[in-house]
Each structure stands twice: as C-alpha cells, then as structure tokens.
Amino acid sequence: MWLTLGAILAFTVASGCCAVWRHKPSCVVASFALLNVAGGVAWACWSRESTAALVHNLVLCCALGAALWTVIGRLSPSGVPHLAIAGRTVAVAAAAIRLAVGLLAFVTAWGVVPGMLGWPHYEFGPLGWIALAASALAVLLAWRDRSAGFSWGLVYALGLIGVGMNQLQRAFPPGRPFVWASLCEWTAFVLMAALLGWLLPQAARWASLRRMLTVGAGRPERWFLLAQATVFGAAVVSAGWIAVDFAFDGIGADMALFGLAGRRAGCPAALMLVGAAILMAWQTRGAWRSGWQYAALGTGVLFTSSLGWSGLDAACCSTAGAAWFHRGLNLLFSSSIMTVMTGFGLGRVLPKHSDWIARGRQAMPAFAGLTLLLVVLLLLQWSVQRS
Numbered sequence: 001m002w003l004t005l006g007a008i009l010a011f012t013v014a015s016g017c018c019a020v021w022r023h024k025p026s027c028v029v030a031s032f033a034l035l036n037v038a039g040g041v042a043w044a045c046w047s048r049e050s051t052a053a054l055v056h057n058l059v060l061c062c063a064l065g066a067a068l069w070t071v072i073g074r075l076s077p078s079g080v081p082h083l084a085i086a087g088r089t090v091a092v093a094a095a096a097i098r099l100a101v102g103l104l105a106f107v108t109a110w111g112v113v114p115g116m117l118g119w120p121h122y123e124f125g126p127l128g129w130i131a132l133a134a135s136a137l138a139v140l141l142a143w144r145d146r147s148a149g150f151s152w153g154l155v156y157a158l159g160l161i162g163v164g165m166n167q168l169q170r171a172f173p174p175g176r177p178f179v180w181a182s183l184c185e186w187t188a189f190v191l192m193a194a195l196l197g198w199l200l201p202q203a204a205r206w207a208s209l210r211r212m213l214t215v216g217a218g219r220p221e222r223w224f225l226l227a228q229a230t231v232f233g234a235a236v237v238s239a240g241w242i243a244v245d246f247a248f249d250g251i252g253a254d255m256a257l258f259g260l261a262g263r264r265a266g267c268p269a270a271l272m273l274v275g276a277a278i279l280m281a282w283q284t285r286g287a288w289r290s291g292w293q294y295a296a297l298g299t300g301v302l303f304t305s306s307l308g309w310s311g312l313d314a315a316c317c318s319t320a321g322a323a324w325f326h327r328g329l330n331l332l333f334s335s336s337i338m339t340v341m342t343g344f345g346l347g348r349v350l351p352k353h354s355d356w357i358a359r360g361r362q363a364m365p366a367f368a369g370l371t372l373l374l375v376v377l378l379l380l381q382w383s384v385q386r387s
Contacts, residue, residue, distance in 0.1 A: 005045070008038040020072065025081040028069065028092045036061045052122045055107040056131040062100035063134035069093040070141045091145070097138045101157055104128075104135060108164040115167070116182070118175035124168035132162060152200075153223045156193065160231070163189050179238055180251045183265055187235045187272040190228060194279035197224060201283070220280075225288055228280060232273065236299065239269040243306035244327055246314045263310035270303035293359040297342060301367070304334040325381055332374040339367040 012034040019027035039061035043054045070093050073080035083090040108128075111121040139154055163185050172181040197220055242248050243266030253261040260268060277296035281289050308330030317323035342360035350356055 005038055005041050008034055008041060012038060016072075019081060020076060023081045025083045025092060028081060029083070031069075032062065032065050032092065032096055035065045050122050052107050052111065053125060053127055055103055056125075056127045059100045059104045059107075059131040060127070060134050062096045062103070063131065063138040066093040066096040066100065067134070067138040067141050069096075070138065070145065073145075093138075094142060094145070094150070097135065097142060097150075098154070100131075100135045100138065101154060101161075104131060104161050105157055108161050108168070111168045112164045112182075115172070115174045115178040118178075120174055121168065124165065124171070128165050128168075132158065132165060151221065151223070153221075153227075156224065156227060159189060159193065176245070176248055177251050180242055180248055180262075180265060183235065183238050183242055183269045184272070186231060187239070187269040187276070190231050190235060191272045191276040191279070193224075193228060194276045194283075197228075198279055198283045220283055220288075225280075225284065228276075229291075232276060232295065235269065235273055236302065239266045239273065239306065240302060242266040243270070243309040246312075246317070246323070249314060266306040266310055267303065270299060270306045273299045274303055289355075290359060293356060294363055297338065297360065297363050297367075301331075301334045301338050304337060305331050308333065321381065321385060325378065325385075328374055328378050328381075332371060332378065335367050335371045335374065339364055339371055342367060 012031050015027045015031040015034060018024060019031060036058050039057045040054065043057045069080055073093070080091075080093065083092055083095075111124065115121045136158055139150065139158070143150055163182075166185065167178070167182045170181055172178045243263050245263070248265075249262040251262055252265065255261075256265065274296055277292050277299055281292035281296060284292060309327055312323070312326055312330075317326055342364040346354075346357045346360040
C-alpha cells in the first residue's frame with residue numbers, strides 16, 4: 001500500500017508541475033483527481049472506520065489541494081490555468097472548494113437528519129474538524145480572487161456545518177435528546193448570523209476592511225434571507241415542540257446552564273428567535289421587512305407561551321385533555337397580551353413614524369382571532385369534561 005500511495009503522490013506532483021510549466025488546465029484537474037485517489041487509498045490503509053470518514057478524507061484533500069493551487073497562482077507569474085466550459089472560465093481551485101464544502105454539508109446532514117428523526121447516526125471523529133478547518137483555510141486564501149466568485153453564502157454554509165458537526169460530536173442519543181441538544185445552538189446561530197448580517201455592511205464603511213467586505217455589503221442578498229428563514233422556521237417548530245412535550249423532561253438535567261433542562265430549554269430559544277427576527281427586520285426592506293416583523297411578533301407569543309408551557313407540572317396533567325387545556329390557557333393568555341400590545345401598546349412606546357406600529361395593527365386581527373378561537377375551543381372542552 002505504501003508503494004501504491006507513493007506512486008499516486010508522485011503522479012500528483014508530476015501533474016502539478018506539468019500544469020505550471022505547460023499551462024494546461026487538464027493537468028490541474030488531474031492533480032486534484034490523483035490527490036483524492038491518494039486520500040481514498042490512505043483511508044483504506046489506515047482507518048476504514050466509516051463512509052463518513054472517507055468523505056471527510058476527500059474533503060480534506062480537495063481543500064488542501066485548492067489552498068495549494070491558490071498559493072501557486074499568486075506566486076506564479078503566469079498564474080494557474082483555468083478551464084473553459086461552454087464559453088465560461090472556471091477556476092479549478094474555486095470549483096474544488098465548492099465541491100469540498102458541498103461534500104462536507106452532505107455528510108454532516110447525513111448525520112444530523114437521522115439524529116433528528118430518531119434514527120441511528122454515524123460516530124463523529126476528529127477528521128471532520130480537520131476537514132472543516134482546511135475548507136475554511138482554502139476559502140480564506142481564495143477570498144480575494146475575483147475569478148473564484150465567492151460570496152458570504154459559503155461562509156454561512158461553513159457555519160451551519162460547524163454547528164451540525166458539534167451536535168454529532170456531542171453524541172446525544174437520536175430522537176428527542178438529539179433535538180433538545182441542538183435547539184439552542186441552532187437558534188444562537190440564527191441570532192449571530194442576523195447580527196453579523198447587520199454589522200458587516202456597517203463595517204464595510206471602514207477603509208481598512210472595505211476591500212475584504214465588498215462582497216455582501218449593502219442590503220442582504222436573497223440567499224441569506226431564504227437561508228435564515230428556513231433555519232428560523234425549523235427552530236420555531238423545535239422550540240414549540242420542546243416546550244409542550246412532557247417527554248423532554250429530565251433531558252440535560254446534569255449539564256444545562258442555569259437549570260434550563262428539559263422543556264425549559266424552549267424559553268431561551270424562543271427569546272433568541274425574537275431577537276433574530278428583530279435584527280433581520282432592521283436590515284431588510286419591503287415584503288421581507290414586513291415578514292420579519294410579523295415573525296418577531298409571532299415568536300413573542302411563542303416566548304410568553306413557552307414560559308407557561310415549560311412550567312406545567314406533568315402530575316397535574318395526567319390526561320391528554322387536561323394537558324392540552326392548560327396549554328391552551330397559556331396560549332390564550334399570550335395571544336391576549338399580544339392583541340393589546342399590537343393594538344395599543346406599540347403606539348405608546350415607539351415613535352409615531354415607526355412602521356412597527358402599523359405592522360402591529362395589521363397583525364392585531366390575527367391575534368384577536370386566535371384569542372377568540374381559543375376561548376371558544378376551551379369553553380367547549382371544559383363543557384365536555386364537565387358533562
């Protein structure tokens with residue numbers, strides 16, 4: 001195996017030298033392909049732990065090869081030859097970086113999604129973190145290369161991948177423990193991404209950072225809004241589920257901060273989602289701003305409701321009917337507060353020209369309708385239980 005690996009690496013170096021001397025893009029592609037073959041052989045020789053380890057090995061090879069070719073392109077007077085596909089110029093190193101990030105996202109989702117659904121997931125090893133660090137290094141080295149065409153979407157993807165990998169490394173059992181452990185991390189990621197999305201355009205005004213932060217300055221790009229909305233929606237569902245489900249009681253009792261174990265974890269998660277929605281509304285315009293304002297008001301109801309839901313005693317809710325009756329009462333209380341706040345409260349505390357006042361008044365009928373519906377449903381349930 002050592003001879004085979006050495007021969008492959010020798011051909012890899014030879015292909016790289018040919019690409020530099022003869023300026024052939026096909027040799028650059030060949031060097032990348034041979035380097036990944038060498039990575040596969042190394043995996044077969046030493047680990048064979050799992051298919052995930054093989055993918056991490058290939059990601060590492062792609063990222064290191066891309067970083068090396070980026071450095072060579074800056075040092076070589078003639079640069080690195082690019083491929084011409086359908087009349088378009090494609091930087092091989094940039095394509096390899098995108099491939100590495102895509103493979104890393106796939107293999108991370110391959111572990112996270114089964115864990116969320118209650119299925120067994122693969123064991124996570126240190127090679128994944130090495131592959132992530134190599135990918136981040138390759139992106140950093142190639143960031144200022146205009147031919148790469150990188151955007152902040154690549155950085156956002158690496159952040160999401162890091163959160164998912166951290167969940168896999170913590171090795172919580174699949175199902176509810178895995179969902180519980182991931183909730184606050186995903187909501188914290190949404191909040192931090194929203195904060196950075198607001199800060200980066202401000203930082204782009206500084207002369208020392210203007211050149212680096214040119215990409216993504218100004219209003220948020222569509223991919224960022226869609227990605228934030230997707231992760232935000234998933235976090236809202238998870239926070240509500242954890243706050244109402246008694247089966248989460250006791251999870252994380254020996255490791256949760258400030259005693260926020262079990263269902264109580266839904267409360268800080270909902271509060272972070274309120275902050276994320278407000279930050280997203282600050283940096284958007286038009287329909288997106290309206291949507292995030294509605295989301296902030298809606299997650300305000302989720303936050304106040306989760307405070308009551310997580311405090312319910314399972315012993316007092318011995319039947320499903322009793323449990324849902326008490327949950328409905330908490331939601332009724334929260335929707336009533338939001339109805340009053342959107343109809344009258346916002347106008348008392350905000351400047352008269354604030355569009356939050358108008359958005360609150362537009363949302364008030366929905367909260368009032370929810371309140372009325374809950375009153376009717378709870379009265380019906382109470383009358384049925386009495387009879």
